[in-house]
Amino acid sequence: MMDPSKTSGERSVYDIQQFLATSIPGTERVLCDELLELGFSGVRFNRGAIPFRGRWREGWRACLVSRIAQRIRVLLHRFPAPDEEALYAGVRAVDWRPFLSWRQTLSVGAFCRASSIRHSGFAALKVKDAIVDQIRGDGGKRPSVSREDPDVRVYLYLLKDRASIYLDLSGESLHRRGYRMETGEAPLRETLAAAILRLSEWDRTAPLVDPMCGSGTIAIEAALWASGRPPGLSRERFGFERWANFGDKEERMMRELRGELRGGGSEKIPRILASDLDENVLKAARANARRAGVRISFKHRSVFDLQGDGTRKVLVTNPPYGVRLGTGPDFCRRVGSVFSRLHGWRICLLAGSPDYERSISLRPHRKIQLPNGDLNCDFLTYEIP
Numbered sequence: 397m398m399d400p401s402k403t404s405g406e407r408s409v410y411d412i413q414q415f416l417a418t419s420i421p422g423t424e425r426v427l428c429d430e431l432l433e434l435g436f437s438g439v440r441f442n443r444g445a446i447p448f449r450g451r452w453r454e455g456w457r458a459c460l461v462s463r464i465a466q467r468i469r470v471l472l473h474r475f476p477a478p479d480e481e482a483l484y485a486g487v488r489a490v491d492w493r494p495f496l497s498w499r500q501t502l503s504v505g506a507f508c509r510a511s512s513i514r515h516s517g518f519a520a521l522k523v524k525d526a527i528v529d530q531i532r533g534d535g536g537k538r539p540s541v542s543r544e545d546p547d548v549r550v551y552l553y554l555l556k557d558r559a560s561i562y563l564d565l566s567g568e569s570l571h572r573r574g575y576r577m578e579t580g581e582a583p584l585r586e587t588l589a590a591a592i593l594r595l596s597e598w599d600r601t602a603p604l605v606d607p608m609c610g611s612g613t614i615a616i617e618a619a620l621w622a623s624g625r626p627p628g629l630s631r632e633r634f635g636f637e638r639w640a641n642f643g644d645k646e647e648r649m650m651r652e653l654r655g656e657l658r659g660g661g662s663e664k665i666p667r668i669l670a671s672d673l674d675e676n677v678l679k680a681a682r683a684n685a686r687r688a689g690v691r692i693s694f695k696h697r698s699v700f701d702l703q704g705d706g707t708r709k710v711l712v713t714n715p716p717y718g719v720r721l722g723t724g725p726d727f728c729r730r731v732g733s734v735f736s737r738l739h740g741w742r743i744c745l746l747a748g749s750p751d752y753e754r755s756i757s758l759r760p761h762r763k764i765q766l767p768n769g770d771l772n773c774d775f776l777t778y779e780i781p
Contacts, residue, residue, distance in 0.1 A: 414438075415455050416562060417465040418445045422766040422775075423591035427464040430594065434461055445469075455565050456636065456650060460628035460657055463590035463621060466569050469551060469562040477559035478512055480522050486559055487526035487552075494641040495563060498537035500547040502527065508554045523552050523561070547638040567635030574630035575688035576613065583610065584714045584746070586627070588768060589617040592775055595764065596744040598710045603667040605711045607699040612681030612692065614712055615670035619690035622665040626657045630688065665690075669709075671697040699731060704738045711741055717748030717771065725751045732756045736780065743778040752776065 419427040421444075428441045431448055436458065438449030446465075448458070458468045475486035496502060504527075506520035513519050524541065527550065532538040539548075549564035571587040593614065598604060600622040606614045620627055628634070636642060637650065670692055672678050678694045685692045699715075715731060732755025735743045745752055748771045753760065762777040 411451065412449055413452060413455060414471040415448050415450065415458065415565075416445045416469045416471065417448065417458060417462060418467045418469065419464055420466060420585070420588055420591065420767060422764055423464055423588070423595075426591050426594040427462070430462060430464050431458070434458075453649065453653065456634070456653060457657075459565055459570065459631075459634045459636075460653070461626045462570065463617065463627050464587055464594070466571060466587055467564055467566040468570070469564050469566075472561045472563055474558065474560050476557060477554060478557045480513060480518075483513065483519065483522050483552075483554075483559060484526045487523050487561060488530055490561060492527050492530055495639045496527065496531060496539055496548050497640045498531055498539050500638070500640055501540050501542035501545075502548040502550060503541060503543055503546040504550045504552065506552040506554065509556075511554045511557045513554060513557075519552055519554055523550060547635075549635060565634060565636045567633070567638065570628070572631070573627050573688070574632065575616065576611065576684050577687065584613045584768065586613055586617055588746075588766070589613045589714075590621065590627070592714075592744065592746055592766070593618055593621060593712060595762075595775055596710060596712045596742065596777065598712065601666050603669060603707065603709045605669045605702075605709050606713045607669075607671050607697070607702050607711065608713050608715050609670035609672045609681060609694065610674075610677050610714070612670060612684050612694060614714065615668050615681070615692050615694075616685050616688050616690055618668055618712070619665050619685070619692055620688060622668075623662050623690065625689065629654060629658060668692050669695075671695040671699075673698045700734055702734055702738070704741065706740075708740045709738075709742075710744070711735070711738065712744045714746045714768070715752065717773075728752050729755045735778070738780050741780045743776075743780060745776045746773050747776050748773045750774075 417427060424443060424446060428439060428446045431439045431446060436448040440447060455468055455470055473490050477483040477486055504520040504524045506516040508514055508516050508519050528538045551562040551564060553560040571585040573586050604618050609615055675696055678696060681694045728749060728751035736756055747753060753776055756778060758778050760776045761779050764775040766773050766775050
């Protein structure tokens with residue numbers, strides 16, 4: 397991969413790039429911790445997204461190994477953009493040929509804040525025009541725009557009349573691991589499941605319980621994390637594998653990287669106890685676990701049958717909410733009553749209803765606001781005495 401700011405004679409796959417890992421709001425801290433644990437360089441905490449540095453191969457590796465990142469982007473160019481002419485000229489100054497030819501499709505997203513250009517749609521259009529005009533100037537043909545499945549995804553961040561142009565390495569969002577073909581009525585994103593597991597402070601040795609497991613996302617992500625199996629290995633390909641300059645050499649490098657990561661896992665994982673009352677979603681959970689390559693025993697059991705056995709366990713669950721699945725205050729009260737009797741356990745809930753917090757007499761040890769799709773949720777942690 398090439399640094400677009402350099403001439404063709406200076407470009408090298410060994411150049412250091414500035415990457416940006418985006419995440420679900422509220423999960424930035426655990427994403428930062430994860431990237432540090434995974435050995436990435438230049439990692440620093442930042443609201444909204446976590447920057448890190450490395451060669452192009454490190455960007456590829458981040459796509460494969462991060463469990464919490466939604467997207468991995470690379471910074472191409474920063475420049476003043478006080479008006480539309482300056483924005484167009486700055487984008488046109490980037491050499492887009494390493495990434496895009498007339499054969500590739502592209503999409504452009506934009507975010508504008510405190511700038512002369514206020515409309516994100518207009519800004520995205522100017523970026524697209526600059527890119528297309530450059531490519532068309534080479535051979536007379538222009539790349540097409542694809543909003544659904546583009547080969548190249550470009551992102552503009554415009555703040556206080558200063559533009560940052562990013563290229564998205566991910567393609568589809570990284571929460572799409574490739575193993576979850578079947579879901580329940582209200583599935584939890586894999587990246588959010590991985591984030592709440594970290595927020596639960598589970599040590600990957602204590603028994604883990606999800607008594608309302610649905611299609612099994614929390615349990616599967618826990619097993620993948622405990623085994624050290626990179627989540628991106630299930631993906632067929634990422635966005636950067638569709639760029640114009642991803643040739644035979646890059647394919648070999650990517651195969652080698654996948655091979656290195658595939659050999660680093662462990663078959664030993666702690667007990668993961670997942671159950672649900674809905675037999676249909678349990679079938680989906682079992683199928684998803686098989687595709688993910690993890691062994692988990694999913695049981696047909698009601699949350700109201702859950703009992704403590706004197707062994708400390710960590711319970712992490714995404715219980716049904718009234719908005720989603722027709723549950724009400726009485727259901728939450730009964731669930732809270734069950735959890736309050738699990739002496740010595742740590743209870744962690746991604747609660748989409750305040751009724752869950754009201755149902756447990758203890759004050760939460762930790763409370764973090766997290767969005768789950770279009771629902772505003774609270775991640776609640778309790779230490780049951």
